[in-house]
Amino acid sequence: MGKSLNTKQFAAALQEAVKLDAEDWKxxxxxxxxxxxxxxxxxxxxxxxxxxxxxxxxxxxxxxxxxxxxxxxxxxxxxxxxxxxxxxxxxxxxxxxxxxxxxxxxxxxxxxxxxxxxxxxxxxNKWAVYTGEPGLYPATPESCIRILKYFGYELQGKHVVLIGRGETVGRPLMQLLLRENATLTVCHSHTQQLTRHIAQADILIAAAGKANLVTADMVHPRLVIIDAGINETETGIAGDVSPDAMDAAQAMTPVPGGVGTVTTTLLFEHLLKAVKLQKESGVHADVRL
The missing domain is CATH 3.40.50.10860 (Leucine Dehydrogenase, chain A, domain 1)
Structure with missing residues (x-):
């Protein structure tokens, strides 16, 4: 049975740091x-x-x-x-x-x-993601990277298969993965033989916005899966990867309790970064920041 990459503890640590930072600003x-x-x-x-x-x-x-x-x-x-x-x-x-x-x-x-x-x-900010310049990056793509690092999964030199090329998650995530020196394959709605691509992956990141797109028979025991999908179904919230795929993979983030938990926390981390950027850039310089 694969390992569940439940991010509750990681998110709690991030939240504690945000809380302390907010108190410092106050x-x-x-x-x-x-x-x-x-x-x-x-x-x-x-x-x-x-x-x-x-x-x-x-x-x-x-x-x-x-x-x-x-x-x-x-x-x-x-x-x-x-x-x-x-x-x-x-x-x-x-x-x-x-x-x-x-x-x-x-x-x-x-x-x-x-x-x-x-x-x-x-x-x-999208341009900042592309160039690596300072800015406020999209929270969900950043969450995917931070989760992998937190659980000790190296990206450099690893073959990452990313499913999804949307403006919100897929496209900015491409840039972040390349900056981590991952070898990247991007799959999308026109990709043929998706299972064949997944078979070659060390890490799979699903961000297609289609419930249960990846099933257990499509994954392999060495695979680490980050499921960034959030889909409304008749039975509740579902990811892009079928939950039973966790049994067939090395490790996988659950939905809920995975990427979304960290993403929400990162928005507040970004808020405090925004305060700092505003101070440095002179926004509202006529008032005390």
Missing amino acids: KQGVRPALAVILVKGDPASEYYANSKMKLAQKLGIEYRLIILEADVAEDRLLAEINRLNEDPDTHGIMLELPLPKHLNVAAVSDALLPVKDVDGICSA
Whole structure:
């Protein structure tokens, strides 16, 4: 039976560090605050927004949930983002995705001030991921890398098969993996003979957004699996990898209790990094940061 890479202990250690960092900022007169914008219409987004609220309370971080109607005009959403960009008491902004189809995701994402964009979705932060320059990187891709390192799985020289090339996880994760000197194969919806690619992998990262895409008969006993999939099914939340694949692999992150647990914590770690970046860049220089 494979090892379950449950991240509860790792996330707890990260949370303790975030809590201490937040207390240090408070001693300097700064109360780190995260604003989350939720456009109604996606039940999963509402769930995640509320889970972040609970963690913020635990960490002693101010949390402001801004709820907008599903039919909100794009101008109204952009005005709200601009207000938060200019607010010196708001240090981080997160936009819950997906957005309703009538909203231009790229335009809305790029309205975020890069040094407040805690989930790294604006073009400036995506470019920072690509170049390796300082910035706020997307939390889920970073979570995948950090989990592998925490459990002692080396990336350098290893063959990583990544399933998924989406803007949120797959594409930025490609860059982070290459920077770790992994040998990378990217699979997607047009890939043929997926099982053959998986058979050659040391590490499999699934980020396709399709429940139970990878089944137990597709994996092998040496394989380490990071399941970054979060899918709503009739029976609840499911990953991209079937749970019984854990028995056929060396190790695997569960869903829930794996990547998502660390990702949520990293958003608050990014918030505190954002405070530092704002201070260094002179954002809101006219007030005490």
